[in-house]
Amino acid sequence: MNPAVHLDGITKRFPGVVANDDVDLAIDRGSVHALLGENGAGKTTLMNVLYGLYRPTEGTVVVDGEPRSFASPRDAIDAGIGMIHQHFMLVDPMTVWENVVLGNEPRTWGGLRVDEAAAREAVVELSERYGFDVDPDARIEDVSVGVQQRVEILKALYRGAEVLIMDEPTAVLTPQEVEELYDVFEELTDQGKTIIFISHKLGEALSAADEITVLRDGVNVGTVAAEDVTREDLAEMMVGREVLMEPATTPREPGERVLEVTDLHVEDDRGVEAVSGISFELREGEVFGIAGVDGNGQLQLVEAITGMREPSAGSVEYLGESMAGATRREHIDRGMAFVPEDRHERGLVMSYDLVQNGILGSQHDPPFASGGRIDWDASAAHAESVIEAYDVRPPNADADAESFSGGNQQKFIVGREFERDPDLVVATHPTRGVDIGSTEFLHDRLLELRAEGRAILLVSSKLDEVQGLSDRLAVIHEGEFSGVVDPATVTEEEIGLLMAGETLDDGSVSGAAIHDAVDDGLGGGGLDGTGDGSVEAGEEGVDA
């Protein structure tokens, strides 16, 4: 039998770059195939070729034994290929069924009117066949990300897709939603559909895929059966050298209290309360991690701590002083470094070169400023030292920030902030978009800062990251900590439950990590097994 898709010697060149170099890939019908690789390895380019967004420089796309040449995604769709992009292509204020049929609406009245009943019917029928729980009349903006993803899948199926390409499908999901997605995969492949998903996460490739193809620098390094390989094998294939999978943490020795947040309430731009009574403290030489699905108040919490948003109630005390009313500049001057969530909006000025970006936040201070003038030599030297230390590529301080890839922009921001000599580092998604090799380096650097006795507040949606680096781990859900746990003993499932706002069963979590931060709702609920719920942060590692 022909493979569902056969990519035959695909080469795709962009000016100055070879994104795919003679890639061969055959994917069996009814299988789940993971396309694994670091950022810039050429995964997305390859899939864009298959989806008709790019035309290959050389090579052929063979679908179902038939060579094809796609001029546009429309051709690919007609050939039974559907793509679910990482950023969903949905129209928020429209309903589920309107989105599913968009562009292919069934018509009535001689083509004049959209046949709404038929459209709804088709959507209901499809979602029942594949066991999706989707309300056809719900508006996209009102449903969860997991449901939105299913709407995207329905869109592809409605157009007759036999092969579904998914770009980083788990990036925005909670662990539970990821499990549900795997179930969806199973349902789809049972009915003969073929799934190709792009990922840079080893774990999900191993657990969800039948076969895994690893790309590195645009070259197919190898296709392996998922059951025959380990994480370490895959990591080595991706990076091209051996990778240390677990960051080497050492027992911490917390010192003085650096940050104390008490009953903090923060509203978002619309005036809706985004943070509802969060308390915690952070000491020297400690990493406090906050995990959670994006949009549960992390952003507002961090903004309140770093002086970018006025809290509506509660207090933030930093180095023993209240930060109420302190300006953003005062926060920086007192040694608070901040890696923002959105590097385009807050991390960099895209049209500035790295020399200018390197002094952002320090532009008033020596050695960069003297007598109202900026010392460009000192600034350039600083930018170059960050570029070298953090392996920013290409190493050109005079290039504008926007000319760098996302991962390299991120490395530069993290470098600038870490090298500020901070007492407290607030890092949100510090390794977002950064490849495995560089992630390893950034993690090591973070742990070095910790060993130097600096306090680190780490917010990340990558579970292995927060779990691996934190000394204590809080899980945030709808503006409250649904639990503060010991990352060494908590399981991914437990974190997943907390991320979904559930509480944990009695005694399932080690009590060592819990202290007075636990909010009332939880203290009375699932975490009772943790003793009195107010163990001091310094007494680490004692099981309740």
Next chain:
Amino acid sequence: MRNPLADVTAPVLDDLIEDDYVRSLVVGVVGTLGALGLLGLLFPESIAGDLAGIVFSTGTAASTARLAAPIVLAGLGGIFAEKSGVINIGLEGLLIISAFASVYIASVVGIGNAILGVPAIWAGFLAGIVASTLLAGVFAVVCIEFKADQIIAGLAVWLIALGLAPFMSTVFFGGVNTPNLGASVGWRYSAVMVVVATAGSWWTLNHTAFGKHLRASGENPKALDTVGVSVSRVRYAGVLLSGVLSGVGGSALALSIGQFVGSGETMVQGKGFIAIVAYLFGNYNPLGTLGAGVLFAALDATQIRLQQLGYAVPDTLVQTIPYVVVIVVLALVGRTRIPAAAGEHYETEE
């Protein structure tokens, strides 16, 4: 057995009632008019009596219809453009150019003559529509093809028309104001056009595939592009429709009098901008736009009648009401939802 009527009426009612904001707008207008009528009946000698007399007179109805036609029709056009993602603030210019073109062509044909069986006045009417659509087409090319800033290009459309129409009037008629044609289009025609266009727009936006594509184009053009619908084509259609509808409005305005007045801000007098206010006030809903347009036109008509009755109503103040209203609506009520991608250019990948 199910009531067959339920299937027909329920969705319509749902769509109408779904938008609480528009419903309260309609209730507010009707309620105010009702209260005024009641007061007028109880105290016929008071100012309320005079007001009620004005508001419920045929004369006011006629002048309201005349004044409302350009506002509502341009407003409907603005909805199509902006829903597609192109903010057309050049509606004023489209009204001016169509107002002039309609009178010019009608006078060239000559009242009493006909061209291809179409009487002069209606030939003029069509010419107004064509002129407005052509200008909108230029605007569309500049914004969609050449990715010019929509606000700047829209202002250019207004300024071009504001200069061109009186200039051409001077060239052809020897003055910025054209002579009166001696014939006009009755206000009932305007009223019918407004109602038909409103209903047609509402139905098109809500029940046709084109309506769904327009909405997607203005909210998330990429979503539309990835399902194989050309965003540019949808946007061209939206902007051209704004030209057609504004053309109807501009022609109706000028031909209801039978003359183009080109002095000052021309006879259009900011109605194109009030049209923008009307559709924002109406929350991009044609029915709301109709309500808002009629309300603004009625205020203006009432003000004019009050002047004639000897009340010293400051007309410039009354004319600011729509703008004050829109600021209140946008700032305080905050219910108007602007399409997410309005004003942004869209480019397909590779």
